[in-house]
Amino acid sequence: MSAVLAEARVRRAAARHDIAVVLFGTGKVGGAFLQLLRTPAAKHLRLVGAANSRHQQTQPGELAERRLREHLNIAGEARDDAALLRALLASNARDKVIVDATASAELAGRHPDWLVHGCHVVTANKALAGGGLAGWCALQAGCVHGARYGDSATVGAGLPALATLRRLHACGDRLTRIEGVFSGSFSYLFNHYDGRQPFSTLLREACALGYTEPDPRADLSGEDVARKLLILARAAGVPLQRADIEVENLVPEILRDVLQTEFLERLDELDAPIATRFAAAAARGHVLRYLARFDADGTARVGLAEVSRDHPAAHLQGADNLFAFTTQRYAQRPLLIQGAGAGPEVTAQALLGDILALTQQA
Numbered sequence: 001m002s003a004v005l006a007e008a009r010v011r012r013a014a015a016r017h018d019i020a021v022v023l024f025g026t027g028k029v030g031g032a033f034l035q036l037l038r039t040p041a042a043k044h045l046r047l048v049g050a051a052n053s054r055h056q057q058t059q060p061g062e063l064a065e066r067r068l069r070e071h072l073n074i075a076g077e078a079r080d081d082a083a084l085l086r087a088l089l090a091s092n093a094r095d096k097v098i099v100d101a102t103a104s105a106e107l108a109g110r111h112p113d114w115l116v117h118g119c120h121v122v123t124a125n126k127a128l129a130g131g132g133l134a135g136w137c138a139l140q141a142g143c144v145h146g147a148r149y150g151d152s153a154t155v156g157a158g159l160p161a162l163a164t165l166r167r168l169h170a171c172g173d174r175l176t177r178i179e180g181v182f183s184g185s186f187s188y189l190f191n192h193y194d195g196r197q198p199f200s201t202l203l204r205e206a207c208a209l210g211y212t213e214p215d216p217r218a219d220l221s222g223e224d225v226a227r228k229l230l231i232l233a234r235a236a237g238v239p240l241q242r243a244d245i246e247v248e249n250l251v252p253e254i255l256r257d258v259l260q261t262e263f264l265e266r267l268d269e270l271d272a273p274i275a276t277r278f279a280a281a282a283a284r285g286h287v288l289r290y291l292a293r294f295d296a297d298g299t300a301r302v303g304l305a306e307v308s309r310d311h312p313a314a315h316l317q318g319a320d321n322l323f324a325f326t327t328q329r330y331a332q333r334p335l336l337i338q339g340a341g342a343g344p345e346v347t348a349q350a351l352l353g354d355i356l357a358l359t360q361q362a
């Protein structure tokens with residue numbers, strides 16, 4: 001009898017140290033996260049619910065399936081966010097975490113409510129944090145009851161950009177400039193463009209490699225980069241708004257409202273304007289980069305810029321991101337963070353890293 005009681009005690013203790021997880025989104029990032037759940041690094045995590053936009057699953061046997069992602073694509077329970085939240089709240093785990101690996105603005109709008117329910121939220125979805133200031137403030141307000149928000153995956157796919165800015169801010173260092181290349185697709189395009197082949201050829205290549213959204217206008221508009229600049233500035237204590245940022249959209253106006261298929265057929269209309277800008281930059285010994293920049297005087301811009309060949313952005317490779325922070329204490333040369341800024345594996349790792357950090361398992 002005492003052995004049975006002891007075993008029950010051990011089980012209860014183990015359950016207390018569990019982290020129950022509900023996953024929204026089983027696409028590229030969510031799929032890589034499901035793979036990570038099977039590794040020793042995730043031994044404290046227990047999946048209690050998973051959903052794509054059409055189906056969900058809360059049955060332990062189904063959730064343990066290796067092909068859960070594929071199963072959800074064809075069948076599952078009917079979608080019901082409230083049922084997923086109930087499954088999480090019913091768990092006896094010490095920590096309850098909702099992982100958002102979607103791009104859904106509707107789902108992001110629920111982040112503050114989930115926090116208020118005492119669930120930690122860990123997200124790759126930047127729709128709320130990088131949207132209107134009211135959404136950002138709702139997130140800060142939601143965190144007052146002990147639940148925490150993990151957003152490392154929203155910027156630089158988990159490169160330690162946000163954590164670094166927050167640490168500098170907490171130490172009273174005064175930010176004077178944020179600058180960098182925050183988009184893997186723009187990085188790839190302008191690291192490789194040398195004026196010899198048409199820009200559209202490179203863009204088709206980037207689409208085929210999965211570096212862009214299926215409709216590359218989502219990347220070329222610059223809005224995704226602007227959202228990342230908003231999140232970074234806000235992490236540094238600056239209440240920046242979208243209206244404060246000048247954003248250069250690389251899609252010619254005439255192509256902004258056409259159907260995706262027509263846009264993809266007319267990509268060569270992007271070639272001449274980019275070639276002209278490239279030639280002008282080259283004549284001055286410069287290169288083109290799609291840069292984001294915020295200065296402490298409040299100026300914020302996202303767009304194509306000429307940079308000299310000794311600028312850190314001129315030496316980027318592949319689809320790497322670059323973050324350069326100039327502060328009162330990093331005044332002579334900026335603090336630089338550089339590396340892969342996109343990709344399902346590193347992004348999923350950022351989600352797991354946030355879960356472990358905010359439940360203090362790291």
Ligand SMILES: NC(=O)c1ccc[n+]([C@@H]2O[C@H](COP(=O)([O-])OP(=O)(O)OC[C@H]3O[C@@H](n4cnc5c(N)ncnc54)[C@H](OP(=O)(O)O)[C@@H]3O)[C@@H](O)[C@H]2O)c1
Pocket residue numbers: 024025026027028029030051052053054055101102103104107124125126153154157341342343344347
């Ligand atoms: N891919 C990267 O390298 C990368 C890097 C950094 C950040 N991110 C961010 O990570 C997020 C996911 O990116 P991804 O590349 O994985 O996209 P994806 O492959 O298109 O997957 C998106 C997933 O979200 C699901 N979804 C959409 N609305 C939903 C809802 N209301 N409820 C539940 N699931 C919903 C989709 O379901 P269906 O399958 O039913 O459509 C799909 O499973 C995005 O916010 C993206 O910006 C991605």
